[in-house]
Amino acid sequence: MNFFDSLSFFTHIHLLATTNESEAETGSLILAGVLLSLVIIYFASKLGEEICSRINLPPVLGQLVGGVIVGVSALGLLIFPEGGCTADDSLIIQFLQGTAGLTPEASTGVFAAQSEVISLLSELGVIILLFEIGLESDLKELIRVGPQAAIVAVVGVVAPFVSGTAGLVYLFNVPVVPAIFAGAALTATSIGITAKVLAELGQLSSKEGQIIIGAAVLDDVLGIIVLAVVASLVKTGEIQISNVIYLILSAGAFLIGVIVIGRFISPYFVGLVNEMKTRGQVLLTALIFAFALSYIATAIHLEAILGAFAAGLVLAETEKRKELEEQVIPLADFLVPVFFVCVGAKTDVSVLNPTVPTNREGLIIATFLIVVAILGKVITGFTVFGQSELNKIAIGVGMIPRGEVGLVFAGVGSASGALSEATEAAIIMMVIVTTFVAPPLLRLVFKETETTLQPITESLKKDS
C-alpha cells in the first residue's frame, strides 16, 4: 500500500463513518476516471487500427475515427471541458456516479481534473511521437534535403494562403479580415498524422519522407509566425515587425543551436550512459534531454514538439540510437494512442451534416477551402527541382493534413469576432476532411510507386 493510493483510504472511511473527507475522496475518483478513460482510449484505438489495417487503410485513421466514435460527436464517453461540455455530458462521470460512489457535487471537479490529466497525457504522447520521429530521421539526409524542404514549406504556406484568401474575397464576397483568417488556417501541416502514416508505410527514412518531415517542421515554425501576424493584424490593424523577427530568430537559433550543441555533447551522453549502472539509464537520460529541450522550446514561445524532435535528431546520431528506439516503442505505444484518439474525440463532426440548413453556407465555403487546401499542398511537391526520380505527388499529399491547427485559427478568429459562423464551420470542415483524407491518399500514392517499381511477377503475386 502506498501514499498515493492512500487517498482511496479516505473513501473507505467515508463508506464506514461518512467523514467528510471530500477532497481526498475526489483524488481516488480522479484516478478511477483516468483509468476508465485509458481503457476506453486503448479499446477505441486498437479496434479502429485493427479494422483499418484489415480494409487496407492506415491504422492511424482508425485511431482518429475510433476517437470520433467515443468522443463528443457520438458516444460522449471521452469529452473535454474546452468543447463546452460539462460533467453532466460525460458518460464516464455518469458511470463513476453509478459504480464508484461519485457524488453529483464532486463531479465537476473530478471531470475537470480527469480531462486535464488525459489532455496532458495526450500532449506527452505527441512529444514522444515527435521524439521517436526525430530518432528515426537522418540528420544528414535532412540537411541534404533542406533546400527542397524549405521550398516545399514556403510554397505550401504561400499558395493556399493567397489563393484561399483571394478566392473567398472575390468568389464568395467574404470581408477581407475573415478571409485572411481562413486563408491562414489553410497554411500549417499537421506533422503528427503525416509522420505516423509515413512510419506505418516504412517511408519515414525515404528521401520523400525526409523532405515531408523537414518541410512539416519548417511549416510548424511558419505556422506560428503566420498566426502571430494574422492575430496582430486583426487586433491592432498592423503587423508588429519586431515580434515577427523575434519569432523567426528564436526558431532559427533554437533549431540550429540544438543541432550544433547537440552534436558536441552527444559523445558525453554516450559516455555518461555507459557509466551508469541502474535500470532505464538510456531511456531516462534521453528523456531528460528531450523534455528539457521541449521545455525550452515552450519557454521561447515555440512548440514543445519541436524540442522533442530536435532531441531525437541529435540522439539518432549516437551509437545508442538502436537501443533507444527499442525502448521508446512501448512508451510511444502507451502515450501516442491517447493523442490520436483525443484528436478524434475533440472533433465535432456534426458541422458536416448537410441536413441542417445552417450548415449549408458553410458547406459551400468548405468545399472551396478543401479544394484549395488539397491543391495548394499537392503542387508543392512539383516545386522540388532536379530530382526526377522523386515521388513528387507523394510529397505534396504528405503535406495535406491540417490537423487541428486550423481549429486554432477558427477558435482565435471566432473569439476576436472576426469570423462569421459559416466561415468558422467551413474551416472546421476543411480541417476534418484534410485530416481524415490524407492518410489513405498518402498510402495510395506511395503504393503506386511501389507497384510500378516492383517486378511484374511480384506485383502479380500480390494481386492474386
Next chain:
Amino acid sequence: MNFFDSLSFFTHIHLLATTNESEAETGSLILAGVLLSLVIIYFASKLGEEICSRINLPPVLGQLVGGVIVGVSALGLLIFPEGGCTADDSLIIQFLQGTAGLTPEASTGVFAAQSEVISLLSELGVIILLFEIGLESDLKELIRVGPQAAIVAVVGVVAPFVSGTAGLVYLFNVPVVPAIFAGAALTATSIGITAKVLAELGQLSSKEGQIIIGAAVLDDVLGIIVLAVVASLVKTGEIQISNVIYLILSAGAFLIGVIVIGRFISPYFVGLVNEMKTRGQVLLTALIFAFALSYIATAIHLEAILGAFAAGLVLAETEKRKELEEQVIPLADFLVPVFFVCVGAKTDVSVLNPTVPTNREGLIIATFLIVVAILGKVITGFTVFGQSELNKIAIGVGMIPRGEVGLVFAGVGSASGALSEATEAAIIMMVIVTTFVAPPLLRLVFKETETTLQPITESLKKDS
C-alpha cells in the same frame, strides 16, 4: 503542429497582441510545468540511484532520498498542495514565471494542475509497478506459499497493533483512542518499496520473495479493514460489523474471482493478441485488462494496485509473459521513478530535527513506535512453520517498510482531532524511518544468506 500544442499558439498571440486568452495560455504553461517536473524527477531519480548503487545501497533508496532533496524538506522544487504548500513555495512555478511568462495570477491554477498531473502519473507508476510485480510472480508458487503468507500477514498486523497500542497506553499514558490510531498505523506494509528492493536483488521469485509479496498483498487488504474499523470506532464509538464484512467479502471475491475468471479467459487473450496486426497489440491489450481491473478494485473500495497486481498474475500464466515483461520495462522506467521520487518529495523530514524542542516528545514516542514497528514485523518470519531452509529473518525484514499508509492514519487521526501533535509527529517519524531503513536492511539479510551459501573461495574472492 497539432491540437494540443495548439494551446501554445494562444501564447504567441498573447505575446503579439496581448489578447486575454488566459485559459488557453495556462494550458501551455501546465505542459511546461509538467515537463520541468519530469526533468527534475528523472534527474533526482537517476542521480540517487547511481550514488546508491555505487555505495552498495538499494537504488530505490536513492530515488526516495533524491525525492526528499528536491521536495518539501529541502529544495522545494517538487511540492504538492496537499502538504499545505502554495504556488509561491514552488520553485518550478517561480522558474516558469521567470522564463516562460507565467503571470502571478495564473500561478495558482498552473500549480494545482501540474501537481494533479504529476500525482496521477505517480499513481499510474505504482499501478504499473504492481502490474510488473504480478507479471514476475508465480501464481502457483503464491498459492503454495499462501498459508505461510497469510500467517505472516496476520501476525504482522496483530503483533505491532497490540504491542504498539498497549505500550503507548501503559508506558506513555497516551489516551486509548490516539493509542489505537498509532497502533493501527503500525500495521500495513508498503508493498511497493519492498517489491522494488526484491526485484533489484533478484529475489522476487524466490520462496522468501513470494511469501513477502503474498503477505504484503494480504496486508494491504487487512490495512484497509483496520483503517475502516479504527475510523468507525473513533467516529461513532462502535464498529459497524456489516461494513467490515462487506470489505472482507469483496476483497476475497475480487482476488479469487479475478484469478479464476482470468485463468479461464487468458487463452482468449493470447488468441486475440495473435490475431492482431497493429503495433503495440500485446502491451495495449494487457493494459486494457490491467486498467479495467484497477478500476474495478477502486470502485469496490479496494485499491487500484490490487487490480493491477491480479492482472499481472493472470497474464504471467500465458505464453505472452516474456514479450509483455520486455514491453512493460520501459513503461515502468518512465512511470515508476515518478512514484518513488514523489514519495520522497512529499515526506517532510523536518519532524526528525531534535534541535526543535517541540519535536522531542514526539521523538521519544517515535523511538518506541519504531522499535515496535521493526520487531513486530521481524518476528513474523519466524511464524513460518516447517520450512527450516527459509531465510526467516529476510521475510520479517521485507515486511518492515510502512510506506506512507501510516501517514494516512496520522492524517485521518489528526483530522478527527483524536491525535495529539506529538503522537502525529511520532507516527510520521516511524513511517520515515521504516521506509528508509528497510531497503538497506533487506539487502543485508539477503546478502548474508547468499554469502553463507557461497563456496568459501568465491566469498573470499568477493571480499578481496
